[in-house]
Amino acid sequence: MNTSFNENLTELLKTDSRFVDDEGELIKAAVIDRAWKIDHELVKLLLSDSAIKEKFFDEIEGHWIFNNNIFIEYISEKKFLANSYTRFRNRIGLNIDGKYISERGEVSLVWPYKDCVLEGGQTKEEEKRKEIFFNEILAQDEIDRLFDPKALTNWKRYTPDGEQKVAEIKRDEDGTIRENMIIKGNNLVALHSLKTQFRGKVKLIYIDPPYNTGNDSFGYNDNFNHSSWLTFMRNRLEVAKMLLETNGVIVIHCDDNEQAYLKVLCDGIFKPENFINNITVKSSTPSGRKTTHRESNIIKLKDYLLVYKNNGCLKINSQYTKRKTWDTHFSRILNMNTLEYNNLIDILIENELLPFESKIENVDITNKKIKDFYLEHKNDIFQTQPSISDDGRRMSLEKPDQVIKYSDNPVQYALNGRRLVFLKESINTLDSGEEDLAILLCDFWDDIDFQNTQNEGGISFPAGKKPEALLRRLIYLFTNEGELVLDFFNGSGTTSSVALKLKRKFIGVEQLDYGENDSVNRLLKSIKGDKSGISESVNWQGGGDFIYCELKKFNEAFMDKIQAAKTSEEIINLWKDIAENSFLNYYVNPEMPEQAAKDFIELGKTENGLEKQKELFCELLNKNQLYVNLSEIDDEQFAVSDEDKKLNKLFYGDD
Numbered sequence: 092m093n094t095s096f097n098e099n100l101t102e103l104l105k106t107d108s109r110f111v112d113d114e115g116e117l118i119k120a121a122v123i124d125r126a127w128k129i130d131h132e133l134v135k136l137l138l139s140d141s142a143i144k145e146k147f148f149d150e151i152e153g154h155w156i157f158n159n160n161i162f163i164e165y166i167s168e169k170k171f172l173a174n175s176y177t178r179f180r181n182r183i184g185l186n187i188d189g190k191y192i193s194e195r196g197e198v199s200l201v202w203p204y205k206d207c208v209l210e211g212g213q214t215k216e217e218e219k220r221k222e223i224f225f226n227e228i229l230a231q232d233e234i235d236r237l238f239d240p241k242a243l244t245n246w247k248r249y250t251p252d253g254e255q256k257v258a259e260i261k262r263d264e265d266g267t268i269r270e271n272m273i274i275k276g277n278n279l280v281a282l283h284s285l286k287t288q289f290r291g292k293v294k295l296i297y298i299d300p301p302y303n304t305g306n307d308s309f310g311y312n313d314n315f316n317h318s319s320w321l322t323f324m325r326n327r328l329e330v331a332k333m334l335l336e337t338n339g340v341i342v343i344h345c346d347d348n349e350q351a352y353l354k355v356l357c358d359g360i361f362k363p364e365n366f367i368n369n370i371t372v373k374s375s376t377p378s379g380r381k382t383t384h385r386e387s388n389i390i391k392l393k394d395y396l397l398v399y400k401n402n403g404c405l406k407i408n409s410q411y412t413k414r415k416t417w418d419t420h421f422s423r424i425l426n427m428n429t430l431e432y433n434n435l436i437d438i439l440i441e442n443e444l445l446p447f448e449s450k451i452e453n454v455d456i457t458n459k460k461i462k463d464f465y466l467e468h469k470n471d472i473f474q475t476q477p478s479i480s481d482d483g484r485r486m487s488l489e490k491p492d493q494v495i496k497y498s499d500n501p502v503q504y505a506l507n508g509r510r511l512v513f514l515k516e517s518i519n520t521l522d523s524g525e526e527d528l529a530i531l532l533c534d535f536w537d538d539i540d541f542q543n544t545q546n547e548g549g550i551s552f553p554a555g556k557k558p559e560a561l562l563r564r565l566i567y568l569f570t571n572e573g574e575l576v577l578d579f580f581n582g583s584g585t586t587s588s589v590a591l592k593l594k595r596k597f598i599g600v601e602q603l604d605y606g607e608n609d610s611v612n613r614l615l616k617s618i619k620g621d622k623s624g625i626s627e628s629v630n631w632q633g634g635g636d637f638i639y640c641e642l643k644k645f646n647e648a649f650m651d652k653i654q655a656a657k658t659s660e661e662i663i664n665l666w667k668d669i670a671e672n673s674f675l676n677y678y679v680n681p682e683m684p685e686q687a688a689k690d691f692i693e694l695g696k697t698e699n700g701l702e703k704q705k706e707l708f709c710e711l712l713n714k715n716q717l718y719v720n721l722s723e724i725d726d727e728q729f730a731v732s733d734e735d736k737k738l739n740k741l742f743y744g745d746d
Contacts, residue, residue, distance in 0.1 A: 126159045200355040203318040238283040240721040242643040244735045250636040260741045272598045276642030278579040281600045282330045293334045294574035299344040337403035340569045361399040370396040373537040547624040548613040559624030562589040584610025588617045592631045643719040646712045649673050653708045659695035662704045
């Protein structure tokens with residue numbers, strides 16, 4: 092190889108920071124990866140040098156065509172960058188093509204259909220339709236059409252006085268919509284519709300997606316179940332990132348089934364440097380059916396909260412929560428026995444440092460007494476922590492059993508080398524429970540009751556409903572009043588209801604129909620002053636309002652009819668309507684409804700015939716016409732009312 096040419100090529104590639112490691116060496120594998128993808132920036136870089144352009148590009152009628160095969164073959168040769176390998180002497184580790192993973196600059200999670208878009212049916216548990224994967228290169232037109240903003244219909248405004256027509260859509264001074272909203276429809280399609288108005292506007296996204304355990308409504312072809320789930324999540328998280336503020340945060344609730352893969356997937360979307368924490372939440376107890384067959388399983392008690400920020404600075408409102416049996420916690424922090432602990436309390440009282448209005452004589456240190464003290468003066472909470480300045484430690488150790496004041500701003504005391512802190516009302520705004528001690532909020536949460544939430548919000552939702560206390564903590568930690576919270580797996584509406592009670596704006600997106608237990612009914616109870624969940628602790632009296640609307644269905648309406656059919660006869664009767672009025676896939680001949688009907692009848696006579704008929708009918712429908720595109724709102728075929736046209740214009744603006 093030409094040494095001078097190699098050096099020029101190496102130096103040119105090093106001008107792109109993506110191809111350079113921390114020691115300034117070229118990451119050959121990263122270059123190869125971008126070359127395979129015909130990366131535009133790499134191509135422009137190579138075109139900037141005439142000698143390099145001549146070697147790796149072919150000229151065809153005045154156009155320069157990148158020959159990436161020749162380029163990859165050239166830089167893959169061992170002689171290229173051979174001298175850089177002298178620094179890897181006697182090293183052991185995983186490598187790819189002779190390059191250690193740590194030197195590649197990235198670890199990539201790869202799975203079947205990774206480079207595809209999955210619309211993702213979630214409508215019924217029994218619907219196990221064959222999903223359509225749109226390849227990002229081969230089906231870009233179909234993807235663009237799928238992601239086009241959709242027409243919205245069935246608009247309603249709900250207030251404490253009941254259901255009203257939507258006459259306006261409120262916006263703030265800079266034109267941002269300032270409405271609480273519930274949107275019914277596929278969440279991928281809805282998110283791409285929302286990005287026209289809410290790009291960079293959402294402060295917190297919380298989602299509790301299907302865990303892909305086989306027990307939820309996420310029913311895919313078993314051969315691609317795992318990869319389908321990853322594709323499903325990637326598509327939604329990529330657009331979710333677009334909606335986050337620069338200082339926004341996303342929290343994803345998951346369990347062990349997909350947590351490890353989800354973490355790597357999120358690293359790729361949100362970047363590893365934006366990972367905040369993986370919070371473990373105690374969500375269950377070892378009781379009931381879980382305690383059977385213990386020989387073959389370890390009882391699951393936990394969930395995870397994957398927390399990522401966007402690219403900005405993260406500000407957390409509070410890092411304190413409360414803990415019961417706080418006197419026991421005290422003695423554990425101080426590593427004291429009961430007698431020593433009693434002496435500490437005496438010293439604090441003598442120095443008038445306990446938050447009591449008057450001195451209390453003959454203090455009997457028992458659980459009951461400690462709680463009585465605390466309840467009487469609940470606006471001040473005492474805590475000890477080992478962290479202390481060197482001066483404070485030295486001063487307090489020189490005077491054993493004496494309380495030393497060593498800081499005025501903030502006011503802090505020391506006793507025997509320990510810091511004494513009084514935590515004020517800011518703690519009481521975080522969690523309820525008057526008998527709890529304030530402690531630092533860490534990444535293991537075992538103080539939230541997941542077992543008694545079935546009827547929170549005035550609805551019965553026995554499986555999967557998250558406690559309002561959990562959402563209260565997350566919303567309080569990462570948002571302020573008036574900021575926007577989004578949940579696009581809205582389910583029973585816990586996120587929306589808690590956001591309302593905490594005076595935040597919210598958007599909830601949900602496709603599944605939960606009937607009397609859906610988010611709209613729950614929110615109706617909330618705005619009328621429902622007292623369950625966190626209502627008592629935040630003094631919720633009701634109020635507020637929200638707008639409800641739906642993605643305008645087209646083929647999705649036929650999908651609903653198919654799934655609602657109870658007999659083969661009902662399915663057959665649908666065929667003529669579908670053949671005449673729906674958008675079918677290009678390979679379907681709608682001009683032969685009678686012959687097709689005969690085929691469907693015969694199919695219905697086979698084992699599980701009804702399910703086979705439903706599956707086939709779903710396959711015939713064009714998945715890219717499930718909803719009406721905003722650009723086609725004036726097409727008479729879609730029958731969009733004048734009122735809906737007006738409201739869509741108000742929502743999307745005049746552009």
